[in-house]
Amino acid sequence: MKLKYRPMAIMGFSSLYVLFICAHFDDRFSFVSVGAGIIILLLTAFIRKFRESVTPFFLAAALIFSGISFEMTTEYKISYADSLTDKEVTLDATVLEEPEFTGTKYYYTLKTNKIDGNDFKVKLRLSASQYIDAEPYDRVRFKVTLYEIGSFSRDIKLYYNSKGIFLGGYVSNYDDDYPIEITKPEKKPLGYYLYGIRKTVTNRILDGLPNDYGGVGIGMLIGDKSYISDETVGYIKGAGVAPVFAVSGMHLSVWVMGLYAVLEEMKVRKKINSSIGIGFTLFFLAVTGFTPSVCRAGIMLIMILIGNLFHRKADPINSLGFAALLLGIINPLITADIGFLLSFSSTLGIIAINPLLEKHVVSRVKDNIWGKIAKSVLRLFFVSACATFASLGFVIVFIGYISVYSIISNMLIGYAAALCMLTCGLTVLFYPLGGLGAVFSLESGLIARYIIAVIKFISGLPFATVRTDNEYWVYGVIVFYTLIVGAVLIFNNRRAFKISSVGLAAVILICCLLYHFDYDGYSFLRVLETDGCVAAVISDGEHNAVICSDGDYKYLSDSVSNALMGSDGKTDLLIADINGGYSSVYGLIGESKINKLIVPKKNDSLLSVYDEKDITENSNAKIKLWKSTTVEFLSNDEYSVAVCDIDGVKITIILRGGDIPQKFLTGDILICDDIPENIKFKKIIVSGESDSENSISTEVYGDMDIKIKKNNYKIIIREGN
Incomplete structure (x- = not known):
C-alpha cells in the first residue's frame, strides 16, 4: 500500500494521527504538530528534492491544520464551557433528542441558545428527576445548575466531547420557584422532519414486531438499539457482533x-x-x-x-x-469516538489486507461447484478476519474485552443481518398496504429470531470473552504492532506473516497469564441513585450482595437489577434495614432471586413475599461475604449502619441517621443521604442531593462505582452510562 500518489490518504491519515495523540495523550501536541508542519514547509523551500514532490506540502498542510483546529476547539468550546460550571444559570436551549431513562434520571441532549442571556451554542447533557414534556426541537427555558461533564473521568469526558457535548447540567424538581417554559417552534427545522421519519420507521416495525425482534430490526435499520433488551445486548457483546447493530x-x-x-x-x-x-x-x-x-x-x-x-x-x-x-x-x-476508530480501522484492514488474501489464497481455489462455495466462505471469513485484525488494538484498549468467537459470529449472521435490514426496510415501505407489509414483517421476525439464537448460543460458549481492561494488554498491543511493523519492514514476505501470527499468539497468551495471576481479583461497590433511600451493590465478579435502607422508592428493584446485569439477577445476600409498613424493599425481594436475607426484625409484610426459613433476624451481625470482604451490620432505634471492609478499604454506609458512635464515622469512604458532623473520611458519596462541596452527589452524577483491590480504590463516575 503505497501513499506516494495518494494525497488525500497522506493528509487524512496524518490528520487523524495528530488528532488522536492530542485527544488521548496530550493536547499540547497540537503546538508540536503546527511547529512540525512549519519546519517541513521551510525545509521544502531550501531542499530541492522536497520541492519536486507534492507529498511534503500535503503532510505539512495536514499537520498545521489539524493542530490549529484542535486547539481552537479546546480553547473556545471546552475552556469556555468549563468556565461556566458550578453555577446556577437561566438556560435557553433546544431539545435535540428524546430522553433516555436510566436508573432514576431522565437524560436529555440539549443545544444551548443563550446562557444567562449571552449567546453561546453548545450541546449539553441534562439530567432531570422529572420528565420534561417537550418533544425534539421544542425550545425550553429554565434554571439549571451546570457542571463539568466528565470531571471525574477523562474517558467519559472524551466520550461526550467527541459527540459535541461539552457541558453537563442537572435539575431536581420544577415548581413555582423553578418553572420551565416550553415553546413549540413556529417554523419546523429540517431535523424535525428527519426525527419524524425515524419515529415512523420505529413505529411501523414495532407494530409488527413488538419485542426484541423488532428491536433488532430497528437497530440494523437506523442504529437505535434502545428497543433491544439488556439481555440481548449482553448476547451481542458476548458474540462480538456489536458493529452489525450499529449502522x-x-x-x-x-x-x-x-x-x-x-x-x-x-x-x-x-x-x-x-x-x-x-x-x-x-x-x-x-x-x-x-x-x-x-x-x-x-x-x-x-x-x-x-x-x-x-x-x-x-x-x-x-x-x-x-x-x-x-x-x-x-x-x-x-x-x-471509539465507534469511528473501529469503523475506520476495520475498513482500512479490509481494503489494505483483503486484496492480498484474494490474490494469494482465494484465486488458487479451483473454479468448480465446490470451489465456488469454498471461495464464498473464504471471502466471508477473510473480510471478517481483516476487519477484526485491524481493529484489535482499539478493541483491547478501549472496549476492555475481546470476543473470542467474533469472526465466526459475523460469518454466521453477516448475510442474515443484511437480509433482515432489507426486509425491515420493505416492511416500513409497504406498511400502508397492510398484507404485503405484514409478510415482510414476518420474514424480518424469522431472520431476527435466527440472529438472536446464534448470538445467544455463541455468547454462552466457554471463554466467549476475555477481559483486557488492564495495563498489560496495553503493553501487549504496543508489542504486537511493533512486531508486525518490524516483520513487514525487515522480511516483506511470507515470513513476515508467520512472525506476526506467532507474535499475536504470544502476546495474547502472556497478557492472559499476567491478567490471571496478577491483575484479577477486583471488587466493586456500586452506589445507586435512589429517591428516598440508600442502596449499594457489592460484587467480586462471581458473588454479590445488596445493602439498602428502608424507603418508598418505586424504581429500587429496577436499579438493583441493572446493577446485577451479568449475574442473571441473582443476589447472594440482601441486608435491608426494614422498619415495618410499606417499603420498596418488599418489591425488590419479591422480584429478585435472593438466596439469603438479613433484617433487624421480621414482619407480616416481609413474610408475605419471602420464605421465613431464608430470613435471618439480626440487628447486630458480622458477615463474611467472601474472601477479604466483610460487612458489619448494626441497627437499633437510634441509627442503622453497615461497615464494609473490602480488601482493606473501609466503607461506611449509613442506612438511617441518628446518634451514631464515633467509631463508625471514620474510614476511607462514607455513603449516606445526610452527612453527619465530626466525620473523618477521605471521600464522601451522598445518595441524593447535597450542598457540600466536599462530597460527590448521585443527584448530579447518577450511579457510581468504586473499584477496589489491595487497600486501593478508584471512584468511577458513570454519568448516566
Missing part, C-alpha cells in the same frame, strides 16, 4: 448498491443512477443522525459515485483518507 458501511452499502443495481436493471443511465445514489446516501446519513461511522462510509461511497459521474475509478485508500480528513475538520475530537 455503518455494511448497511449503507447494501442499500446504495442494491438501489444502484435495481436502477441499472431498469436501464437508467449511469450518470443519473450515480446522482440518485449520491442523493440517497445523503438522505440515509441524515436519517441515521450523521454518526461518524456512517459518515465515513457515506463519504467513501459518494467518492465512488462521483467517480462514476466523471468516468473515473475512485481509489479506496484515497477515499478513506478524504473521509478521515473531512470528518476531522468537522469534529477535531472525532478520534475520541
Whole structure:
C-alpha cells in the first residue's frame, strides 16, 4: 500500500494521527504538530528534492491544520464551557433528542441558545428527576445548575466531547420557584422532519414486531438499539457482533448498491443512477443522525459515485483518507469516538489486507461447484478476519474485552443481518398496504429470531470473552504492532506473516497469564441513585450482595437489577434495614432471586413475599461475604449502619441517621443521604442531593462505582452510562 500518489490518504491519515495523540495523550501536541508542519514547509523551500514532490506540502498542510483546529476547539468550546460550571444559570436551549431513562434520571441532549442571556451554542447533557414534556426541537427555558461533564473521568469526558457535548447540567424538581417554559417552534427545522421519519420507521416495525425482534430490526435499520433488551445486548457483546447493530458501511452499502443495481436493471443511465445514489446516501446519513461511522462510509461511497459521474475509478485508500480528513475538520475530537476508530480501522484492514488474501489464497481455489462455495466462505471469513485484525488494538484498549468467537459470529449472521435490514426496510415501505407489509414483517421476525439464537448460543460458549481492561494488554498491543511493523519492514514476505501470527499468539497468551495471576481479583461497590433511600451493590465478579435502607422508592428493584446485569439477577445476600409498613424493599425481594436475607426484625409484610426459613433476624451481625470482604451490620432505634471492609478499604454506609458512635464515622469512604458532623473520611458519596462541596452527589452524577483491590480504590463516575 503505497501513499506516494495518494494525497488525500497522506493528509487524512496524518490528520487523524495528530488528532488522536492530542485527544488521548496530550493536547499540547497540537503546538508540536503546527511547529512540525512549519519546519517541513521551510525545509521544502531550501531542499530541492522536497520541492519536486507534492507529498511534503500535503503532510505539512495536514499537520498545521489539524493542530490549529484542535486547539481552537479546546480553547473556545471546552475552556469556555468549563468556565461556566458550578453555577446556577437561566438556560435557553433546544431539545435535540428524546430522553433516555436510566436508573432514576431522565437524560436529555440539549443545544444551548443563550446562557444567562449571552449567546453561546453548545450541546449539553441534562439530567432531570422529572420528565420534561417537550418533544425534539421544542425550545425550553429554565434554571439549571451546570457542571463539568466528565470531571471525574477523562474517558467519559472524551466520550461526550467527541459527540459535541461539552457541558453537563442537572435539575431536581420544577415548581413555582423553578418553572420551565416550553415553546413549540413556529417554523419546523429540517431535523424535525428527519426525527419524524425515524419515529415512523420505529413505529411501523414495532407494530409488527413488538419485542426484541423488532428491536433488532430497528437497530440494523437506523442504529437505535434502545428497543433491544439488556439481555440481548449482553448476547451481542458476548458474540462480538456489536458493529452489525450499529449502522455503518455494511448497511449503507447494501442499500446504495442494491438501489444502484435495481436502477441499472431498469436501464437508467449511469450518470443519473450515480446522482440518485449520491442523493440517497445523503438522505440515509441524515436519517441515521450523521454518526461518524456512517459518515465515513457515506463519504467513501459518494467518492465512488462521483467517480462514476466523471468516468473515473475512485481509489479506496484515497477515499478513506478524504473521509478521515473531512470528518476531522468537522469534529477535531472525532478520534475520541471509539465507534469511528473501529469503523475506520476495520475498513482500512479490509481494503489494505483483503486484496492480498484474494490474490494469494482465494484465486488458487479451483473454479468448480465446490470451489465456488469454498471461495464464498473464504471471502466471508477473510473480510471478517481483516476487519477484526485491524481493529484489535482499539478493541483491547478501549472496549476492555475481546470476543473470542467474533469472526465466526459475523460469518454466521453477516448475510442474515443484511437480509433482515432489507426486509425491515420493505416492511416500513409497504406498511400502508397492510398484507404485503405484514409478510415482510414476518420474514424480518424469522431472520431476527435466527440472529438472536446464534448470538445467544455463541455468547454462552466457554471463554466467549476475555477481559483486557488492564495495563498489560496495553503493553501487549504496543508489542504486537511493533512486531508486525518490524516483520513487514525487515522480511516483506511470507515470513513476515508467520512472525506476526506467532507474535499475536504470544502476546495474547502472556497478557492472559499476567491478567490471571496478577491483575484479577477486583471488587466493586456500586452506589445507586435512589429517591428516598440508600442502596449499594457489592460484587467480586462471581458473588454479590445488596445493602439498602428502608424507603418508598418505586424504581429500587429496577436499579438493583441493572446493577446485577451479568449475574442473571441473582443476589447472594440482601441486608435491608426494614422498619415495618410499606417499603420498596418488599418489591425488590419479591422480584429478585435472593438466596439469603438479613433484617433487624421480621414482619407480616416481609413474610408475605419471602420464605421465613431464608430470613435471618439480626440487628447486630458480622458477615463474611467472601474472601477479604466483610460487612458489619448494626441497627437499633437510634441509627442503622453497615461497615464494609473490602480488601482493606473501609466503607461506611449509613442506612438511617441518628446518634451514631464515633467509631463508625471514620474510614476511607462514607455513603449516606445526610452527612453527619465530626466525620473523618477521605471521600464522601451522598445518595441524593447535597450542598457540600466536599462530597460527590448521585443527584448530579447518577450511579457510581468504586473499584477496589489491595487497600486501593478508584471512584468511577458513570454519568448516566
